[in-house]
Amino acid sequence: MVSITEENYLKSLLQLRLNKGKEEGVGTNELAEYLSIKPATANDMLKKLKEKQWVDYEKYGKIFLTKKGKKIAIEVLRKHRLWETFLYEKLSFTWDEVHEVAEQLEHIQSIKLIDKIDEMLGFPEFDPHGEIIPKKNGEFKIHFKKTLDEIAIGESCKMVSVNDNSTTFLQYVVKVGLGINNTIKVLSKQSYDDLIEIEVNGHISSVSQRFAKNIFVICKNCETSKTCSNKHFEHTD
Amino acid sequence: MVSITEENYLKSLLQLRLNKGKEEGVGTNELAEYLSIKPATANDMLKKLKEKQWVDYEKYGKIFLTKKGKKIAIEVLRKHRLWETFLYEKLSFTWDEVHEVAEQLEHIQSIKLIDKIDEMLGFPEFDPHGEIIPKKNGEFKIHFKKTLDEIAIGESCKMVSVNDNSTTFLQYVVKVGLGINNTIKVLSKQSYDDLIEIEVNGHISSVSQRFAKNIFVICKNCETSKTCSNKHFEHTD
DNA sequence: TTTTTTTGTTAGGTAAGCTTAACTTTATTA
DNA sequence: TAATAAAGTTAAGCTTACCTAACAAAAAAA
Secondary structure (H helix, E strand, O other): OOOHHHHHHHHHHHHHHHOOOOOOOEOHHHHHHHHOOOHHHHHHHHHHHHHOOOEEOOOOOOEEEOHHHHHHHHHHHHHHHHHHHHHHHHOOOOHHHHHHHHHHHOOOOOHHHHHHHHHHOOOOOEOOOOOEOOOOOOOOOOOOOEEHHHOOOOOEEEEEEEOOOOHHHHHHHHHHOOOOOOEEEEEEEOOOOOOEEEEEOOEEEEEOHHHHOOEEEEEOOOOOOOOOOOOOOOOOO | OOOHHHHHHHHHHHHHHHOOOOOOOEOHHHHHHHHOOOHHHHHHHHHHHHHOOOEEOOOOOOEEEOHHHHHHHHHHHHHHHHHHHHHHHHOOOOHHHHHHHHHHHOOOOOHHHHHHHHHHOOOOOEOOOOOEOOOOOOOOOOOOOEEHHHOOOOOEEEEEEEOOOOHHHHHHHHHHOOOOOOEEEEEEEOOOOOOEEEEEOOEEEEEOHHHHOOEEEEEOOOOOOOOOOOOOOOOOO
8 A cells, every 4th residue: 555645755756866867866855855844754754665665775875766666656647647637638727727736636546547537638648748648557758858949950859848838928939830749850059149940840930049948848769869968767677 | 724534524424414314413433433433533533623613512412513514514525426427427437436436536625626527517416326416606405315115106206316237127227218317206006016106208107116116216396395205404504 | 184064864752543441421221 | 210231432552744853974175
């Protein structure tokens, strides 16, 4: 049996790990800060999680999820992101409203329920924030999100979300011809005025650094690309 | 703030009250039994609920929900029944599967969520078990469920559910011309062989006591009818 | 290298929700 | 009405998940 609290610890360990790319292992204080609890509390729980073989660490050392622990964490993350998608797609919640409710819904214990929700949504790949949704079988290839300005010249990427929900910005996004799931190729970058030349659907336009920083993308084929500096997460221990 | 445990206590007090018609007030042991906890535990919690003014009782006396407490309990019951309907209607859960999951979902704190689910379902009146769903405004006129054999001669009622889900029985139900929401009028009862003569959609048939005991109905206009022995629940204290 | 800061651990304590065991009050029935 | 049974209460104790305060280890800076 996994308690709701335990699920939250495991999920947080996974998320902290995902937020930092190659550098592995999470610290006690870091975890405590993330969960808004005191380090002493986190330390107590970590002992318990270690005993249950969901995490592994040495005294004063970094904390790692075990294979079992990672499996649980990925399942919770899957539920969270599917519920967010459900709220957004089916119940017209806004981006900023979905998280709080999904934090509760992610702990509902019913495999059938979440699989049915998955089915109802058409087995979506990404949630409303552009985050990848783990598959039922635990498959979870992480493409760390980047902003458009981080993409190298010649590289292609896929737009997944935006970092600015103002009407002004969103209207500009539409004007440039951009939208969720569009493939964007970075053609060139002007060092003089920092403009980025991009190609979307065969149409070429130039955007500013400021604009590009508000466009979230994931790398295309970043596993094979040499120029891609993306960070990968090994989900198969 | 209402904890999940507190919500369950209040909901159970309401349900126990509903299950017994006129006889008001619930006992400590009765409540404990219903919640599968020990009377001592229930007693502790009841003190807390009294302090929060959600229940009222005197030492060694029967327990009553206050107006505030009843409001919370009705909200939880509303959520429970709407979630059951959602699972049944939208995710093709079966009758026996919905309850367990709804027990968890009923505690999700989001007014917007449950109102949107209500809307998605077309503001249903009854859940898959034929139980009435309280309205958003707290309106909750209880028609205690009866079985068809309890209906007096000359009285009309509405079929809401069945107590036997076997294929044999259900096929028989269809053959007799019965279905959910049908209005049934009891024409006569034969004392010799206990057959009940009913009228459904202008069609007259006779059914056995055994059959009638498996048909759940609610009284029509039972508030005004003198012959109706139905029990009423005052929801406006 | 020594000092200081950061990070992690231990010990003792609290509140919620549960338990058992012993007891009191109320209700039943002989 | 007195004995017995049922219902309700109290007290002491457990577990989970949190806290503060004091301390130890590791890392960073002087």
